Amino acid sequence: MLKHRFAQLTLLMALSALVIAGCYRTPEQRAEHFVKHMASELKLNDAQTAQLEKIKDEFLAKRPEMARMRDESVKEANELMRSPEIDKSRLNALIEKNTAQADDMIRFISAKFVEIHDMLTPEQREKLVSHIEKYMSHGHEKSPTGEGESKNSGY
Numbered sequence: 001m002l003k004h005r006f007a008q009l010t011l012l013m014a015l016s017a018l019v020i021a022g023c024y025r026t027p028e029q030r031a032e033h034f035v036k037h038m039a040s041e042l043k044l045n046d047a048q049t050a051q052l053e054k055i056k057d058e059f060l061a062k063r064p065e066m067a068r069m070r071d072e073s074v075k076e077a078n079e080l081m082r083s084p085e086i087d088k089s090r091l092n093a094l095i096e097k098n099t100a101q102a103d104d105m106i107r108f109i110s111a112k113f114v115e116i117h118d119m120l121t122p123e124q125r126e127k128l129v130s131h132i133e134k135y136m137s138h139g140h141e142k143s144p145t146g147e148g149e150s151k152n153s154g155y
Helices: 002-019 027-041 046-082 088-119 122-137
Strands: none
Touching: 027 046, 027 122, 046 088
16 A cells, blocks of 8 residues: 555656756746746647646645655654664654655645646647657656666666
């Protein structure tokens, strides 16, 4: 069950990374570039573009909270690692907190995934999937360690 949830979270985080991807400096610039690119490539109408802008703003609004939660978790994990003995109740509480946060994020991303699906025409959805498949076939997957190795790297 936990392995399945991790796979879901990984998939959904990958999708959200696609939403906020690009070669721009700030997350806001990357997100704005993505919206413009998606609107152009999929030939979104004004209503679809406005909805995508709204979704982008919702993702960006979550960023500070996500960063704060990550920093708190890392700080607490570091404190546990530095302690002479692991306080299992604190560790379990940290796991529960992180699991709840991950579940919340999965629900949020899933809701946005549904919104994007529902706003696109079948032709636009197919074009989006084709773009994602093309992107992934060019070795843009991360290695299991996240070190950036691609399937084409030979390692």
